[in-house]
Amino acid sequence: MIGAASYNAVEIDLKALRVNYEAVRSRVAPGIRIMAVVKADAYGHGLEAAAGAFAGAGADCFGVGTLEEGIRLRRAGLDGEVVLLLGFDPREAAEVVEYRLSPVVFAADGLEALSRLAADRGRQVGVHLKLDAGMGRFGVAPADLTRLAAIITGLPGLRLAGMMSHFPLADVPGAETRCREQWQLLQAGGAVCLPPAGVARPLLHMANSAALLRFPWAHGDLVRPGISLYGYSPLPVELAAAGLALQPAMSLRSRVLQVKMLPAGYGISYGHRYVTPAPTRLAVLPVGYADGYPRGVSGRAQVLLGGRRVPILGTICMNACMADVSALPAVQAGDEAVFLGRQGEEFIGADELADWHGTISYELLCRIGAMNQRLYTPLS
Numbered sequence: 001m002i003g004a005a006s007y008n009a010v011e012i013d014l015k016a017l018r019v020n021y022e023a024v025r026s027r028v029a030p031g032i033r034i035m036a037v038v039k040a041d042a043y044g045h046g047l048e049a050a051a052g053a054f055a056g057a058g059a060d061c062f063g064v065g066t067l068e069e070g071i072r073l074r075r076a077g078l079d080g081e082v083v084l085l086l087g088f089d090p091r092e093a094a095e096v097v098e099y100r101l102s103p104v105v106f107a108a109d110g111l112e113a114l115s116r117l118a119a120d121r122g123r124q125v126g127v128h129l130k131l132d133a134g135m136g137r138f139g140v141a142p143a144d145l146t147r148l149a150a151i152i153t154g155l156p157g158l159r160l161a162g163m164m165s166h167f168p169l170a171d172v173p174g175a176e177t178r179c180r181e182q183w184q185l186l187q188a189g190g191a192v193c194l195p196p197a198g199v200a201r202p203l204l205h206m207a208n209s210a211a212l213l214r215f216p217w218a219h220g221d222l223v224r225p226g227i228s229l230y231g232y233s234p235l236p237v238e239l240a241a242a243g244l245a246l247q248p249a250m251s252l253r254s255r256v257l258q259v260k261m262l263p264a265g266y267g268i269s270y271g272h273r274y275v276t277p278a279p280t281r282l283a284v285l286p287v288g289y290a291d292g293y294p295r296g297v298s299g300r301a302q303v304l305l306g307g308r309r310v311p312i313l314g315t316i317c318m319n320a321c322m323a324d325v326s327a328l329p330a331v332q333a334g335d336e337a338v339f340l341g342r343q344g345e346e347f348i349g350a351d352e353l354a355d356w357h358g359t360i361s362y363e364l365l366c367r368i369g370a371m372n373q374r375l376y377t378p379l380s
Helices: 014-027 039-043 047-056 067-075 090-098 111-120 142-154 176-192 209-214 237-242 350-357 361-370
Strands: 009-013 061-064 081-084 102-105 125-130 158-164 203-207 250-255 258-262 280-285 302-305 308-313 321-324 336-343 346-348 374-377
Touching (some): 009 014, 014 047, 014 209, 047 061, 047 067, 061 067, 090 111, 111 125, 142 176, 203 209, 250 361, 302 321, 336 350, 350 361
Parallel strands (some): 009 374, 081 102, 158 203
Antiparallel strands (some): 258 280, 302 336, 308 321
16 A cells, blocks of 8 residues: 555565565575675665564675664664674774674774774774675785784674675676686685684675576675565576576655656657657656656666556656556556556566666665655564
8 A cells, every 4th residue: 555655655574575585595505694685775675674684584694885774673672692793993993893894894994993902992893894805896916915914803792794896797697717826816815814723713704696696606604695585586597507596675666647648749757859750648747766766768668557567658757757558447546556566466576676777676776765655564
């Protein structure tokens, strides 16, 4: 049901999130931990609600982007390890200790302050040292890995909980050899950065959703699924055989505001990029780029009305778009319109919407989820 505060609502199926976590669990061997990646407000699905669903399925480790997201999870009562994937600002060291967060580390900045604050409170902060194995993003160079690991293990109050990297090519056909080389680089780093006697070995982890699905040899001690938890595969069609049975959890639903008849030769929306070739029955819908529905899909997008796909005509506006319902005489104002999700037997997924726009599902899920009110279907 669409909420009263808006014509539009994003619906999140919490049961689908739990099903997806269980599907991921079935793909990895017993004893391998799973970090449920819930950064970026759980890819637009809602941080607290999504993490709670994963926790209910057995998750005890969560990857967030920022300190603020980590604090939100703790304040929501979530236990387990919470890893700050973007690291921490030295000025945030007190909050990292207070909220029992585990930062990713790729520089020595702030480590002494973190150590002092942890030791003063009688705590140990687990940190995950990140290697840049070929992504060119966050991470230390292989030559600096041993030095930084020694700094961490030599400071009181700190524990080298993990050594990690990230695959930039795991979803690229034909790149397995390069991926193996990058994984071996992390393994070599783990072999030389051993902790003192009697201290647990840090977890090695590098596998995102794509590597989790394609490369069992790279599962390490922990895997870090992201997009797969929300119901989508990161793999291109030619690698789809490696996928899982996943359930998309997000839908974007609205309703028809107005239905009108327009004559032939009538220009639709800004720029009149579409002109009716014949008399056309038009449904006006209150969804546009201010709602996260991208203007760039103009001329290609479809929407579900009356259980059928119909084309969106002309340029998508800030808060509106128009669809051709000439073949659906029963459609009227107030009827449900589905821009993302299922209606009857028809389904429009984030991959298809992303293809119309020339982007990836991740971007559109984050955008649509952030720009609409969210409603949650119960787990039962």
